[in-house]
Amino acid sequence: MNINFIKINRPPLQTKRLWLAIILLFANITIFARYKQFFLNEYNSYHMTIMLDPAGDSHHIGRTIDDCFERGLTLQCAEELKKQLELNYPGLRVILTRNAAQTVQPLQHANFANRMNIDLYLSIHFYHELSPKPNLYIYYFSYGNDLCTKALDVSFYPYEQAYIFYKDKTSLWANSIKKQLSQQAYTALFDAQGPYALPFKPLIGIKAPAIGIEASLKQADDWHLYIEPIIASLDSIITDYQQKESTS
Numbered sequence: 001m002n003i004n005f006i007k008i009n010r011p012p013l014q015t016k017r018l019w020l021a022i023i024l025l026f027a028n029i030t031i032f033a034r035y036k037q038f039f040l041n042e043y044n045s046y047h048m049t050i051m052l053d054p055a056g057d058s059h060h061i062g063r064t065i066d067d068c069f070e071r072g073l074t075l076q077c078a079e080e081l082k083k084q085l086e087l088n089y090p091g092l093r094v095i096l097t098r099n100a101a102q103t104v105q106p107l108q109h110a111n112f113a114n115r116m117n118i119d120l121y122l123s124i125h126f127y128h129e130l131s132p133k134p135n136l137y138i139y140y141f142s143y144g145n146d147l148c149t150k151a152l153d154v155s156f157y158p159y160e161q162a163y164i165f166y167k168d169k170t171s172l173w174a175n176s177i178k179k180q181l182s183q184q185a186y187t188a189l190f191d192a193q194g195p196y197a198l199p200f201k202p203l204i205g206i207k208a209p210a211i212g213i214e215a216s217l218k219q220a221d222d223w224h225l226y227i228e229p230i231i232a233s234l235d236s237i238i239t240d241y242q243q244k245e246s247t248s
Helices: 013-044 070-088 108-116 159-181 220-247
Strands: 048-054 092-096 120-128 135-141 191-198 210-217
Touching: 048 070, 048 108, 048 220, 070 092, 070 120, 070 220, 108 159, 120 220, 135 159, 159 191, 159 210, 159 220, 210 220
Parallel strands: 048 092, 048 120, 120 210, 135 191
Antiparallel strands: 135 210
16 A cells, blocks of 8 residues: 655745744734824823923922922922813813923923923922912013014924914913902912013923913912912813814
8 A cells, every 4th residue: 555645845934934024013013003093092082281390300309488399399289280170171181291200301391392282381380488478470481572473383493482383372371360360269369470471491492382380388288279279260271272172
């Protein structure tokens, strides 16, 4: 009895590796496409993005208030603002520029804000108040000699003139915040000052509307008093912006 064996030509090892690489490539492409769509859907679900910048970092303690440092108080305030804002405004994303252990490099926040294409940047600062009544100062960036012409996206500007792109909206929103904080309900707590157009260093290089708030504290725990007024001062800005985004 004769048994004939059929010889099977196995693909060389290099061919197996090639096919395996092709399979892995297509698998990675599929996974990437799904994750990209997920993140796009998540991003598009937000109708506004606000970035909160608590002054200070792990190396810059800021000013002393009671037995506390400014860097810790501003971070506590920013974290509470983020919590309350996202709770009260669905579709609003709030980003903090730093955590407690982070060291900030020059222009790091500006680069972060510009990459994220945020809609509003709010820088928070505190100092110790010796006068009987606390004060809250409002700033936005300007050299006092702004260009009269409208900035175009195709134009190139140095980083220190990034504010020109939204200078009119920045001024409008800063004045809106001042108007809300000047209501009778808050004048008993503090005096709102400004807004002042100054070359305020924490706001340099930011393209989006950027506003600085510097509030005085008689005691370290007094930052809690500013949470509700600040949120109320942002209400019309957030509501109007989200309505326009949802209908566009």
